[in-house]
Amino acid sequence: MTDLPTLGAALNLNTFETHRNLMLEKPRDLELQDFVDASVLKGDWASVVERARKVLDGHKGRVGIHGPFWGFTIDTMDPDVREIVKQRLAQGLNVCEALGATHMVVHSPFTTWDHNNLDNSDNGRDQLIELCHLTMSDAVKRAEDIGCELVIENIEDIDPHARIKLADSFGSHAVAVSIDTGHAHYAHGSNGAPPVDYFVKAASNRLRHIHLQDADGHADRHWSLGQGNILWHSVFAALGKLNSEPRLIIELRDHADVPASIKYLADLGLAQ
Template sequence: MSELPILGAAMTLKDVELNRDWLLEKPRDLELQDFVSAEVLSGDWQPLVDRAKQLLDGHQGRLGMHGPFMGLNVASADPDIRAVVARRMEQALDVAAALDITQIVIHSPYSTWMHNNLDNWPDQRQRVFEATHQTLDAAVKRAEEQGCVFVLENIEDKDPADRRRLVEDFNSPALALSIDTGHAHYAHGSTGAAPVDYFAHDAGNLLQHIHLQDADGYADRHWPLGHGNINWRAFFARLSVITSNPRLIIEIRDKSQIQASAAHLAELGLAQ
């Protein structure tokens, strides 16, 4: 990224109503978070789609959504669970098609426990790859045809290379990498992972999405930017050499602090 990047945010439609002027003042990317739960995806989501189209009239940024993740594991060893996860991904793609959404965030299968046990059994690393392919292959192929990209977000990941290699194994333009800064900082502070900027260095140009949240290295805080102790200058320095133009999505718990978070990075001279 050579120019000062424009920040976007993750919001529900209610949050969009509160931050609409800020969202529309520049071509800010938006990640909708109304279509996460099974109840919504299996229900009548058309009224939400209609409301989104109304609120986003005039929006010039890229539109994404957080995909289903609660209770789901894209690398489950149980074929019945894989079938459920695959169905949820298809439902998410249905929503994406209805709203011309071009990016869907999904969660990494790698856990802290897995990090210490991947080499404890023969072929365990390959088994994770195979299970993920069995879960996501059909959805990734459909996403390619639909002009949509799944981005795989770190959750408990200790070694970012594991997730990168999984994405590389798909060899598809419809599966890329996401970094959640708070998750990476938790892994750094609590499990001994590398610092947040190292996650960006490892991802390189496979990186197409970032959740920006601040934290203390102990828990998944989703604090406003500037309220924790993430080294933002180091992180954005790593981003400056990445040319894949990842979406910079402020994802914090208190949505009333989205604009203040953007102002914090602007004051640091890192983004606008």
């Protein structure tokens, strides 16, 4: 990225309307959070999409959604649970197709327990990947068909390379890598993972999406940028070496802090 990158945000439709002028002043990428709950995906999601089309009129950035994740993992071993997970992913992609969304966030299956135990058996890593394929293969094909990327976001991940190997295993342009800066910083501060910029370097041009949030290395804070102790200069130096044009999505607990977060990085000369 040669010019200052443009920041986007993760919002729901109500908070997009609050920040409408900010989100329309530049082609800011948007991630809608209205579709994470099963109650929406099982219900009248079409009316939410219809509202989104009206609310987002005039928006020029890329649009995606945070996919469902509550209550399951994509490497579940229970075949009955797997069918539910496949259904949720399909429902999320129904939304993406109707909305014209170009990405859907999927949570990584790698846990802190995995980091110490996957190599405790001869095929632990291969089995995890196989289970993810059993869950996600239909979704990957569907994502290919509708022009949507499934971006796998680090959650508890300690090894930044394992998730990249998982994404690559699908052999599909529709599966890419996501980084959540606060999750990476938590894993660094509490569980011995490398720092956030190393996660970026490991992903390299497989990185197509990033959640920007600040944290203290102890917990998943989703603080406004500048309130924690992530080393943002190192993160954006690593991002600046990429040509994959990842969506830079500010994802905060308090959506009211999005303008302050954009201003913080702009004042540092890192983004706009």
